[in-house]
Amino acid sequence: MTHSCRTLRSFSRAVVNAHYDGRMPRRSAEDRAPSQVDVARAAGVSTQTVSRVISGHPNVRPETARRVMAAVDAVGYRWHAAAASLASGRTRTIGVILVSTARYSTSAILLGAEGAAAEAGYTVITASVPQHSGPAAFTDAFDRLERQGSEGIVVLAPVGFLAEALGSRVERTPTVGHRQSDGIGADALIDxxxxxxxxxxxxxxxxxxxxxxxxxxxxxxxxxxxxxxxxxxxxxxxxxxxxxxxxxxxxxxxxxxxxxxxxxxxxxxxxxxxxxxxxxxxxxxxxxxxxxxxxxxxxxxxxxxxxxxxxxxxxxxxQPFEEVGRAAAMRVIELIEQREPVSVEPLRPELVLRASTAPPKG
Amino acid sequence: MTHSCRTLRSFSRAVVNAHYDGRMPRRSAEDRAPSQVDVARAAGVSTQTVSRVISGHPNVRPETARRVMAAVDAVGYRWHAAAASLASGRTRTIGVILVSTARYSTSAILLGAEGAAAEAGYTVITASVPQHSGPAAFTDAFDRLERQGSEGIVVLAPVGFLAEALGSRVERTPTVGHRQSDGIGADALIDxxxxxxxxxxxxxxxxxxxxxxxxxxxxxxxxxxxxxxxxxxxxxxxxxxxxxxxxxxxxxxxxxxxxxxxxxxxxxxxxxxxxxxxxxxxxxxxxxxxxxxxxxxxxxxxxxxxxxxxxxxxxxxxQPFEEVGRAAAMRVIELIEQREPVSVEPLRPELVLRASTAPPKG
DNA sequence: ACCGGAAATGTTTGCGTTCACATTATGACG
DNA sequence: CGTCATAATGTGAACGCAAACATTTCCGGT
Incomplete structure (x- = not known):
């Protein structure tokens, strides 16, 4: 790992990639992974048709689709997410910021979010923030997630300074926090x-x-x-x-x-x-x-x-943690896709009566 | 969401993207986000120099770097991960497969992995698998992570059939499981x-x-x-x-x-x-x-x-859960970068004596 | 058989970056 | 002061895909 130019520290941390570690040789034409071009050739169709089949567009004859998929299997084609993102301008990725303390609730919420995201065809990337971090750690995490292409961000850390720490960031990238009062565009997930x-x-x-x-x-x-x-x-x-x-x-x-x-x-x-x-x-x-x-x-x-x-x-x-995660993920996705919220109802907590309470003596 | 061609079900699930949801118009030239070209123009250098500064290459004069960074701030440039991935062939992303049961250990291991990955300049993406899933769920998760560009995968689910379920996948994508006996190329993380x-x-x-x-x-x-x-x-x-x-x-x-x-x-x-x-x-x-x-x-x-x-x-x-996560992430990254393992020592568990054990009576 | 509209497919172009290689500046040394 | 090695920068191309637009095919109604 070679790092250069410490003087750059003062500039946008949001941009610099600190992890240069030598060049990666470009693979030669032979061992390059098969692309849609190869599939198209094998199936006797255009790359566009291949693209349409792969990404599930309508208006492809079933017979054609079958041929394409057979060609996919034959040449061992694998979809290239980065290329698709570049071409389409979409990453279908949401970021989750979590505080790095291992707890039942953390995993439950994250699992809920991941599940909901996966169902909607989104991928979840995470960034953790040390416990008791100041605003800078949150903006760093946010920037990291944004640079990786997050189209929306879920902040699982309802800290008071979130709104001011994030500032205008939340205007360009849809963001959902735990609570309405975060002022970051989300409805209260749980009251x-x-x-x-x-x-x-x-x-x-x-x-x-x-x-x-x-x-x-x-x-x-x-x-x-x-x-x-x-x-x-x-x-x-x-x-x-x-x-x-x-x-x-x-x-x-x-x-x-x-x-x-x-x-x-x-x-x-x-x-x-x-x-x-x-x-x-x-x-x-x-x-x-x-x-x-x-x-x-x-x-x-x-x-x-x-x-x-x-x-x-x-x-x-x-607290319905998993539901909280689901709701948060669904809400960011709705924001990303500019859809109306399916539900604005906050999640209902529920009193579970067991044995640690009783009327006072006397 | 329009889905077409159910007949394709039988073909590689590893390839098809099921989430077509209408076209996304390409943004017009005006509101396009600033790119390295814009920065280069503003700084009076070539885009290549901009790229070098952004990604921390050596051999850039400090003065030049400073000019570039100033231009970055001026034009509001933001690095485009997908474009970089496409050009470089690298995503710096590792995938984590986890079983969707909320537990302390889940979050501890994940947090450890995320932390280690972040330190090494990698991003973590997750895919969860329902509890008690069969092999298919694992291969699905694996494929999902691969399609998103994971360069390596950590499987936090030491199930017996992992090796056979994953099959040859682990040969093309470095994979680390909990245990040596998984036969998926990892040393035992904890004994x-x-x-x-x-x-x-x-x-x-x-x-x-x-x-x-x-x-x-x-x-x-x-x-x-x-x-x-x-x-x-x-x-x-x-x-x-x-x-x-x-x-x-x-x-x-x-x-x-x-x-x-x-x-x-x-x-x-x-x-x-x-x-x-x-x-x-x-x-x-x-x-x-x-x-x-x-x-x-x-x-x-x-x-x-x-x-x-x-x-x-x-x-x-x-069990040092967080260390397990760290070790797993570090190990995949070593495999990705074809480096020798820093440590092959399995993590040491530790007996914590408290009050639930005592000599037998008599 | 003909027409019109929709469905199916093809062609071209551009996404923003990094690589490979080419060139020019810099500085150490005889 | 010329000569190299090396540092610093530039040029052109390629990465793999989807968008936009163009074209062809299909099919129902006359």
Whole structure:
């Protein structure tokens, strides 16, 4: 790898390709892969007809198509995506920006997006951004995806500064984020406030006087959205919102929060912003001999596969992650193809009742 | 979407593009995006020089490079990946095939691969395959990735039939699987037998007479590799291997297995093939009033974030998922660039001692 | 048999880049 | 100060495909 001209650093990072590594000799005419020209010759038709058959155009006689496909097999032809992109101006590729923290939700959303994209004939390329990155990392990732030809981009990282970080980029490349309030042209994929509302109301409905809250990583917009909604519900119902106990999505942070809660004598109900944190919370409570749900009820968010196998099994608000991914991908594709959205309904979270909540004692 | 010629179904699925959806008008000369020609004109150099600057070739005078980059900014030039691919014959893209089940390991490995690829200047495209798919789904995914220009492919699905399903494909496109025994040209990324060995020996060393085993989904080669090694260790140490209790990686299957184990009076130690299943096992044991690790020790595999927050905290054999992803990506890239492997060492699993194992009573 | 319109196919051109090779500038050395 | 090697730049062509447009074939209605 030879890099030249460090002085260029100050210029558009969006353009420079840093990975020069020697020339690649052009293949000689003999060992070149067969092209549509070869197929056309073998089938006795024009290259255009070959192109039409390959890309599924109508108006080709079945018999001709059959001949062409036979020729394809005979010469071992393989479609060349790059050439097609160059000629057509289309790549049928969407980019996904994800934060590089391994989590169930990450893979579920990505899988959903990939599936939906594949069904629509699109390919997904990914770019990851280190956790807690600043705006620059996001613009870099965006630029990388754009340079690879993404016709649209899904940002699976609802961070507050996204809209300003991306700036005018979102005008030339359709972009979808998690949330409407990102201001990047997408409808809300899932109503985070509804999640917090369902969780908080569930605890209040059970008879708890108030509900404590372990929040997620402040880096994520979900965290503040849920916190705000939780607070709003409490005020609405005449309860006093206790101070927020900060978390960062990790089980370890949940554990720390759990120790805090265990030390609060009159705490009887907690709304924890993720299942993983809830595991930590419950373990801390357990170690402090505070029974769940006997003394303290816990409701969380996500409904990961393990939620049902916590002790006690977690009552949680399910997020349809895969659907979120599907919806995001479908929405960008609609934007790319300038179609009307099939659905503008936000996805519905769902309260899954299990064993970690109960009415307060007495 | 118009589809024609169903009769073509029988021909190479590897070639046909099913997603014709009307023509896309070619953009007129005015609103066409600026190309290297425009930059060259603005900078007063040849397009070749522009190309050299953009792609980081050496042998360009710094002053010239600066002029070119200024022109790039001035005209708003953006590099066109497809055109470059066509001209150079290289796409700098690797494909990843993954099984569409959302799991921690999936995202961790993928993130690792994406990170390593990005560092080497490669882009990652993904194709998912439904869980429990037959060979056809894998070849389809492989073909999809190839048609998009993947220069190499990472298969994150160590299924037994991979080698035969992929057939000669792996000769033209460098392919890396999880395991050496895939026979698809990759070194073992992680030694599954070592995992089983560490887990089993740990329990035996604690003094247990024998070790029961809850296996993973038979679809995955890991399952049988671990089962074989577990059995081998037992025989080696003069213990009698009890019958395998089948699981499928899910917590629910672990729970079922746990109920089975709870009914076996003399079972004192279990090697569970994944942390998620271990949660299910432990819960079933707990419900059956069988103490862990008091009566029954449990050791599992993965060391997911939640492992430390199970009750009791899971003793488990950690798999370095992200490193696996990195190694896989680096290995394909080495194959693509025909370089010698930087390292052929398989990744080392690691036994993480926590609270779910103990010596047998008495 | 003739006509007209649609279906089927062919011809030409251009997409934006990099390669191979050609040429010109630069600088080290005798 | 001329001579080379080497660095720096330029020229022309090719990459494989689809768009646009041109042409031919087909077929139903008269």
């Amino acid at each position: 985070q406030r509804a999640i917090a509302r369902m969780a908080t109301e569930h605890l209040l409905d059970l008879g708890h006087r108030t509900v404590w809250h372990v929040s997620g990583d402040e880096f994520w917009q979900e965290s503040s959205a849920r916190r705000d909604a939780w607070e709003a519900v409490l005020l609405e119902r005449g309860a006093t919102p206790p101070p927020v106990i900060p978390g960062d999505w990790s089980p370890a942070s949940g554990y720390r929060a759990g120790r805090t809660i265990a030390a609060i004598p009159d705490a009887t109900a907690v709304f924890v912003s993720s299942d993983e944190m809830a595991f930590g919370v419950i373990r801390a409570l357990h170690e402090a001999r505070r029974a769940v749900p006997g003394e303290i009820s816990v409701v969380s968010v996500d409904d990961i596969a393990l939620a049902a196998y916590a002790t006690p099994a977690l009552t949680t608000v399910r | 599954q037998r070592a995992i089983a060995r560490m887990a089993t020996e740990h329990l035996l060393d604690l003094g247990h007479r024998t070790v029961w085993h809850v296996s993973g989904d038979e679809f995955w080669q890991e399952s049988s590799a671990r089962r074989d090694a577990w059995e081998a260790v037992l025989l080696e140490r003069g213990a009698t291997p009890p019958p395998v209790i089948p699981g499928d990686w899910s917590p629910a299957s672990g729970y079922r297995a746990g109920r089975t184990i709870a009914a076996i009076p003399d079972a004192t130690a279990v090697f569970v093939s994944s942390d998620e299943m271990a949660f299910g096992v432990i819960r079933a044991l707990h419900e059956a009033r069988r103490a862990v690790p008091g009566e029954i020790s449990v050791v599992s595999v993965d060391d997911i974030a939640l492992a430390a927050y199970a009750t009791p905290a899971l003793t488990t054999v950690r």
